[in-house]
Amino acid sequence: MSADGFSNTPPAGARPDWTIDQGWTSYSEAEHQVWITLYERQAALLPGRACRPFLDGLDALDLRRSGIPDFSRINVEMDRLTGWRVVAVPGLVPDAVFFEHLANRRFPAGRFIRELEELDYLREPDVFHDVFGHVPMLTDPVFADYMQAYGRGGLRALELGRLSNLARLYWYTVEFGLLETPDGVRLLGAGIVSSRAESIFALDDPSPNRLGFDLERVMRTPYRIDDFQQVYFVVPSLQALLDATLQDFAPIYARLAKASDLPITAIEPQDRLFTRGTQARAASQ
Ligand code: PHE
Ligand code: FE
Secondary structure (H helix, E strand, O other), X not given: OEEOOOOOOOOOOOOOOOOEOOOHHHXXXXXXXXXXXXXXXXXHHOOOXXXXXXXXXXXXXXXXXXXXXXXXXXXXXXXXXXXXXXXXXXXXXXXXXXXXXXXOOEEEEEOOOOOHHHOOOOOOOXXXXXXXXXXXXXXXXXXXXXXXXXHHHHHHHHHHOOHHHHHHHHHHHHHOOEEEEXXXXXXXXXXXXXXXXXXXXXXXXXXXXXXXXXXXXXXXXXXXXXOOOOEEEEEOOHHHHHHHHHOOOHHHHXXXXXXXXXXXXXXXXXXXXXXXXXXXHHHOO
């Protein structure tokens, strides 16, 4: 994820592109243990919930192995599969820096890991969210191309002043997307698969709406950063997602500049309805 850069210069010790060394040998045994605890929890939960490309990517990268993965080790496998690489960054990076990395098939990942006392609480994405959540999908050739295209699209959206719209596409696909498969709806987004509670909520809870993915509709839908989502979008296939983004967004942005946002719980006549949510969770808060 990226943050608006109040400062455009990297912190001390970081390179001009904001990357740092992962420093894999300086993780403590306790830090590796946090990874293993989180890994075991999610690995037990995700078969039958996460989509096949995610589960296959997890296997291909052998992410359990020695605790927190050594980026240089997984990069050998990633290079062979899709040419993506994971690079370490100190934390959130400015949008333009983030997009520039994606456009060059580099995924910026935090190096730090959360505390054992705060397994389910994250103030910013850590190495478990970034690597366990995001990197397996980058072993899928179609998703790999989607993320690179997104990086290019991000740089363009910045120029056109429509990043608020494009960010919703990332949010509702890369972070919180669901995927339609012959076996049923499965988890796609990194924000879901890296969270124990949301891995269950996103598929099983009666509260949220679940709607068919539509590019322009998604870009008009605000999202929550403080709780589980009130709406999830179901992508028909990774190829359909990539195809939808191959068009020129400039005319879409022009329309969006005049259109109003939709209420987060809206169900529109054109929406493909998977689940009409009760919104009980949002109401109870
Ligand atoms: N096609 C988009 C544009 O013209 C770029 C893009 C690709 C955006 C993939 C998101 C995902 O801006
Ligand atoms: Fe993320």
